[in-house]
Amino acid sequence: MSDALVVDRAIAAGFIDPTEEAFPVPDTRGGERGNALYFDVAAMLDGGLPDPPAPVLLHRDDGNAIFYAGQVNLIFGDPESGKTLVAQAAAAEALIAGRKVLFVDIDHNGAQATISRFLDMEVPEETLRNPDLFRYVEPEDKPHLMAVVKDAKRWHPAVAVVDSVGELLPLMGLSSNSPDDFTLAHTGVLKPLAMAGAAVLAIDHLPKNTESRASGPTGTAAKRRAVGGVSIRVTINEQFTPGRGGSAFLSVNKDRHGGLRRHCPAEGKEPSAGLFKLDSSTERLRWTVTTPQLGEAAAAAGVNLDDLAELDRLDPPPSSVRDVKERLRWRSDRAAASLKEWRSRRSHDVPGEQGTAGDGVPLFPPLGVGNGEQPTNPHHWWVGSNRPEHPDCAGCAALRPGDAA
Numbered sequence: 001m002s003d004a005l006v007v008d009r010a011i012a013a014g015f016i017d018p019t020e021e022a023f024p025v026p027d028t029r030g031g032e033r034g035n036a037l038y039f040d041v042a043a044m045l046d047g048g049l050p051d052p053p054a055p056v057l058l059h060r061d062d063g064n065a066i067f068y069a070g071q072v073n074l075i076f077g078d079p080e081s082g083k084t085l086v087a088q089a090a091a092a093e094a095l096i097a098g099r100k101v102l103f104v105d106i107d108h109n110g111a112q113a114t115i116s117r118f119l120d121m122e123v124p125e126e127t128l129r130n131p132d133l134f135r136y137v138e139p140e141d142k143p144h145l146m147a148v149v150k151d152a153k154r155w156h157p158a159v160a161v162v163d164s165v166g167e168l169l170p171l172m173g174l175s176s177n178s179p180d181d182f183t184l185a186h187t188g189v190l191k192p193l194a195m196a197g198a199a200v201l202a203i204d205h206l207p208k209n210t211e212s213r214a215s216g217p218t219g220t221a222a223k224r225r226a227v228g229g230v231s232i233r234v235t236i237n238e239q240f241t242p243g244r245g246g247s248a249f250l251s252v253n254k255d256r257h258g259g260l261r262r263h264c265p266a267e268g269k270e271p272s273a274g275l276f277k278l279d280s281s282t283e284r285l286r287w288t289v290t291t292p293q294l295g296e297a298a299a300a301a302g303v304n305l306d307d308l309a310e311l312d313r314l315d316p317p318p319s320s321v322r323d324v325k326e327r328l329r330w331r332s333d334r335a336a337a338s339l340k341e342w343r344s345r346r347s348h349d350v351p352g353e354q355g356t357a358g359d360g361v362p363l364f365p366p367l368g369v370g371n372g373e374q375p376t377n378p379h380h381w382w383v384g385s386n387r388p389e390h391p392d393c394a395g396c397a398a399l400r401p402g403d404a405a
Contacts, residue, residue: 058090071229082248099158160198179222249300272296
């Protein structure tokens with residue numbers, strides 16, 4: 001679907017107000033080099049090329065973070081794999097640091113459960129009481145949701161959780177199985193939240209089909225295109241249970257800028273971004289994201305490292321699932337999973353994202369968030385929090401909360 005057709009359908013569906021000038025262009029009278037319609041390249045070059053975008057939200061124990069500010073980030077996995085827990089931990093991190101959080105609950109988690117969990121995660125009660133810092137909504141219908149998006153454009157939340165994409169589309173009268181309809185939902189809801197400066201955390205489910213699950217959530221092609229930040233696959237490691245906790249593998253399904261992938265082991269197409277651990281053995285919920293280790297990607301894929309070593313020792317190399325079954329006398333599921341992971345590790349060129357080399361290292365610098373009000377360098381959004389400064393930017397230390405680079 002062309003961009004023009006997407007806009008036309010979005011206007012017809014009521015997601016975009018055609019009476020509002022989306023890009024107001026001031027009369028420069030020749031006295032300015034740029035305006036709100038185009039990016040001011042000259043101003044950027046005058047200040048030097050900006051640093052590549054870096055994730056700023058949900059910090060691991062090594063100081064590196066998972067999610068990008070001013071971008072749509074996707075969190076997907078099976079039911080009860082910990083998707084909402086990961087998103088809520090990221091939101092709690094922002095709230096504790098004094099940042100604004102919008103929580104759009106379309107998945108019927110409920111206000112009581114959501115607020116109780118934030119309190120257990122040690123978010124101050126006065127923060128949750130303050131509508132200038134925290135806003136929770138269970139939209140009743142499309143007009144209610146669109147009013148929330150319009151309000152967010154003025155409020156500029158630092159984090160916007162949308163739980164979930166699977167419920168978002170029906171609420172808007174769209175089909176969950178249509179890539180074009182997802183593009184409309186992205187244009188009407190997710191993109192405007194990101195353009196307002198938020199680290200959008202969109203939660204989604206995996207399809208039941210085995211082949212489709214390997215690629216990602218339903219309607220994967222359209223959703224992958226829409227992810228401007230990172231797409232994280234959540235896979236259960238230890239089942240989350242009350243009074244004990246649990247853990248889940250976080251795997252990098254897509255990283256457009258390569259800012260997360262560069263701090264992950266080079267291990268297959270979906271390297272480990274870390275292990276999310278939740279401890280609920282006390283009255284508080286304490287979470288950590290540990291630094292990724294070699295072998296976690298295989299564990300997340302349900303593959304034993306010893307099985308990969310067995311495939312390495314085969315001479316000649318295995319050619320098919322049937323070949324593996326016959327030579328190693330493995331069951332079909334074990335042979336298929338192990339061979340798939342083994343092949344992904346033998347590839348020297350991990351598929352890069354737009355603007356990245358094969359190893360995920362950016363080739364080109366970012367052009368900023370793009371709304372003219374957020375810092376060109378998105379990681380400065382986090383300055384002033386009680387989390388570590390961005391490891392590659394000594395200038396962060398000189399900035400105060402709320403300052404832009």
